Amino acid sequence: MPKVKVPRKSTSVDMTAMCDVAFLLLAFFILTTSFKPDEALSVVTPKSVSTTKAEQKDVVLITMDKEGKVYFSVSDDATAEKGEIIDVVDQLKSLGLTEQEKNSFKRSGSFVGVPFGQLKSYLQLSPEQLKSFKSPGITVLDTLNNEMITWIRAAATAFQGSKMNLLVKGDNEAKYPSFKGVIDAFKKNEIFKFQMITDPEGVPAGTELFKKNELRTPAAAE
Amino acid sequence: MAEMDTSGGGHEKKGPGVKKAKKLSTRVDLTPMVDLGFLLITFFIFTTTMSEPTAMRLFLPKDTEKPEDQNKIKASGALSIMLSRNNSIFYYEGELAPDGSNFKSTNFKDIRDIIINKKKSTDPTDFVVVIKPGPESTYKNTVDMLDEMTINDVKRYAMVDIFDVELTLVRASEAYQQPGK
Numbered sequence: 001m002p003k004v005k006v007p008r009k010s011t012s013v014d015m016t017a018m019c020d021v022a023f024l025l026l027a028f029f030i031l032t033t034s035f036k037p038d039e040a041l042s043v044v045t046p047k048s049v050s051t052t053k054a055e056q057k058d059v060v061l062i063t064m065d066k067e068g069k070v071y072f073s074v075s076d077d078a079t080a081e082k083g084e085i086i087d088v089v090d091q092l093k094s095l096g097l098t099e100q101e102k103n104s105f106k107r108s109g110s111f112v113g114v115p116f117g118q119l120k121s122y123l124q125l126s127p128e129q130l131k132s133f134k135s136p137g138i139t140v141l142d143t144l145n146n147e148m149i150t151w152i153r154a155a156a157t158a159f160q161g162s163k164m165n166l167l168v169k170g171d172n173e174a175k176y177p178s179f180k181g182v183i184d185a186f187k188k189n190e191i192f193k194f195q196m197i198t199d200p201e202g203v204p205a206g207t208e209l210f211k212k213n214e215l216r217t218p219a220a221a222e
Numbered sequence: 223m224a225e226m227d228t229s230g231g232g233h234e235k236k237g238p239g240v241k242k243a244k245k246l247s248t249r250v251d252l253t254p255m256v257d258l259g260f261l262l263i264t265f266f267i268f269t270t271t272m273s274e275p276t277a278m279r280l281f282l283p284k285d286t287e288k289p290e291d292q293n294k295i296k297a298s299g300a301l302s303i304m305l306s307r308n309n310s311i312f313y314y315e316g317e318l319a320p321d322g323s324n325f326k327s328t329n330f331k332d333i334r335d336i337i338i339n340k341k342k343s344t345d346p347t348d349f350v351v352v353i354k355p356g357p358e359s360t361y362k363n364t365v366d367m368l369d370e371m372t373i374n375d376v377k378r379y380a381m382v383d384i385f386d387v388e389l390t391l392v393r394a395s396e397a398y399q400q401p402g403k
Contacts, residue, residue, distance in 0.1 A: 019256045179364060180383070198275065
């Protein structure tokens with residue numbers, strides 16, 4: 001009787017397809033990823049159910065860190081406005097800033113967290129020195145001398161005629177009085193509309209907003 | 223595919239009288255490459271920030287000095303919520319009783335039910351929530367509270383400075399609660 005030869009099958013699997021998939025995904029993630037810019041201020045924002053995307057352009061950002069210190073910055077795409085803001089601040093407070101100090105404010109990623117008294121010396125610091133510099137924060141708690149008012153006025157002047165996106169980014173731990181100081185500064189400048197940067201969060205089930213969203217979703221699908 | 227043929231060109235199927243040339247397979251073992259690929263994928267998944275920050279809109283009321291310009295609210299439809307330290311909340315409905323009997327304490331878990339109940343029990347035109355963040359409350363508390371307004375679909379709410387009377391009450395009840403805990 002002839003022996004039936006059982007063909008020996010290799011246990012190794014063809015890896016090409018898997019390799020393709022892996023690298024396709026890799027390419028996708030490399031392209032979509034945007035590394036967090038090296039921020040000097042670490043702020044953990046609160047969560048909210050809001051779904052509106054935060055604006056990225058023409059942004060005037062007020063940051064509050066966890067100690068309640070307030071910082072002022074302008075997004076890098078609005079270079080012209082940035083220059084104008086520092087000019088206006090210079091005039092309003094007669095700080096006598098030199099061209100070089102103004103350029104230091106215009107540098108990308110710059111932010112200010114010092115009272116006007118220290119602004120001149122702050123802008124003289126080199127980027128290396130800035131890393132170790134401890135900002136005291138802009139004075140907002142003093143209702144009589146709320147320096148944020150001047151900053152906002154300068155920003156409003158610079159962005160006159162174009163849309164200014166006023167954003168507030170606060171840390172979870174920041175105390176309310178700092179926030180109130182910022183709001184007061186807005187009010188003093190007749191700005192009643194602003195946005196707060198938050199992290200997205202799911203809507204709790206069973207609430208009114210949840211029901212509203214549920215009603216809306218099937219309608220949108222039709 | 224998957225590996226180099228190392229058998230040195232085994233003659234599995236020898237045709238009659240045909241000498242086959244040695245066939246070297248060009249196949250490479252891709253397993254390490256796949257490993258590397260997935261390793262990098264995991265790295266990028268962890269470092270990537272898929273969720274963009276969202277923004278919450280807030281409209282501020284205009285400050286008016288004259289009392290007659292201020293919006294009048296019916297006291298009965300008001301729910302005043304005071305935020306204090308350690309995420310504690312104090313609230314009262316309507317007007318604050320002189321003896322502070324309707325001054326109650328709660329937390330962020332239960333405040334939703336309180337808002338819903340109040341909303342149900344009052345005339346929608348009168349219903350207004352007054353948020354009064356105290357000096358010890360955090361920014362997170364404030365945002366959470368504003369968020370609660372959106373969640374519960376409260377149309378009218380206001381952010382007001384805390385009154386001294388209320389602040390004293392908050393402090394007093396906190397001091398009272400502390401030894402108990």
